[in-house]
Amino acid sequence: MLKVVTFDFWNTLFVDHSGRLRKDMRATFLREELAAVGIARSSPALYDGLSAGYRYFDDIWHNEMRTPRLAEILEAVFSDLGVSPPQETKDRIADAFEALIIELPPDLVPGASETLKELSQRFTLAIVCDTAYTPGRTLRKLLDREGLTECFDHFCFSDEMGMSKPDPRIFRAVLEKSGARGPDAAHVGDMERTDIAGAHAAGMWALLFCGANSHDAASTTADAIVERFVDLPTALGALMCPGC
Numbered sequence: 001m002l003k004v005v006t007f008d009f010w011n012t013l014f015v016d017h018s019g020r021l022r023k024d025m026r027a028t029f030l031r032e033e034l035a036a037v038g039i040a041r042s043s044p045a046l047y048d049g050l051s052a053g054y055r056y057f058d059d060i061w062h063n064e065m066r067t068p069r070l071a072e073i074l075e076a077v078f079s080d081l082g083v084s085p086p087q088e089t090k091d092r093i094a095d096a097f098e099a100l101i102i103e104l105p106p107d108l109v110p111g112a113s114e115t116l117k118e119l120s121q122r123f124t125l126a127i128v129c130d131t132a133y134t135p136g137r138t139l140r141k142l143l144d145r146e147g148l149t150e151c152f153d154h155f156c157f158s159d160e161m162g163m164s165k166p167d168p169r170i171f172r173a174v175l176e177k178s179g180a181r182g183p184d185a186a187h188v189g190d191m192e193r194t195d196i197a198g199a200h201a202a203g204m205w206a207l208l209f210c211g212a213n214s215h216d217a218a219s220t221t222a223d224a225i226v227e228r229f230v231d232l233p234t235a236l237g238a239l240m241c242p243g244c
Contacts, residue, residue: 002239004180022100025104026100065166071094074097098138115233120152166195168202171198187205205239209227
């Protein structure tokens with residue numbers, strides 16, 4: 001019997017339309033903070049530095065199944081720029097980068113609020129999310145802003161857990177907290193490599209959500225594909241009662 005439903009965050013609960021603007025703001029803040037301590041870098045160099053940070057993140061994420069914390073990503077940026085600013089400057093840059101998601105928030109997926117509140121009455125709900133520039137503590141603020149924090153019983157953010165999807169341990173952490181077995185739980189996410197493969201490795205059901213990202217729909221091994229958030233209750237019900 002299905003008891004637990006876990007959710008990815010990005011492109012499952014929230015979709016981001018401000019990534020480019022946020023990158024521009026990071027480059028501007030980076031230039032200003034470095035200039036304040038006598039370090040000058042051109043705009044192309046700053047964007048190259050930010051790209052180096054993204055590449056560093058992707059390498060660790062794919063090869064080590066963890067997500068570097070923001071300070072670690074920034075060290076890759078500084079290394080590419082060939083700079084070593086004072087710690088106070090590094091801290092200000094990190095704080096500003098983290099806060100940008102609050103200033104330019106992502107959009108809640110249509111139907112998510114009503115559906116999560118409905119599902120929370122029937123199941124134990126949890127977040128299983130890989131983080132990057134924005135840590136779990138800030139993503140909680142986005143959930144709280146939408147009045148959704150109380151829908152969830154558990155939160156497993158990769159920066160807090162020390163591991164990321166598809167490592168099955170991050171999914172099993174929710175199972176342990178909930179006192180559930182793998183077959184009693186289902187995960188909802190948008191990526192085959194992380195969400196679907198990771199949930200299956202933990203013995204859970206896996207549903208591919210295509211409402212914001214359908215890149216993996218054609219080749220997914222998911223147990224169900226859902227295009228609209230409001231259809232999740234029906235899809236979960238089908239898992240509980242195949243053929244009904």
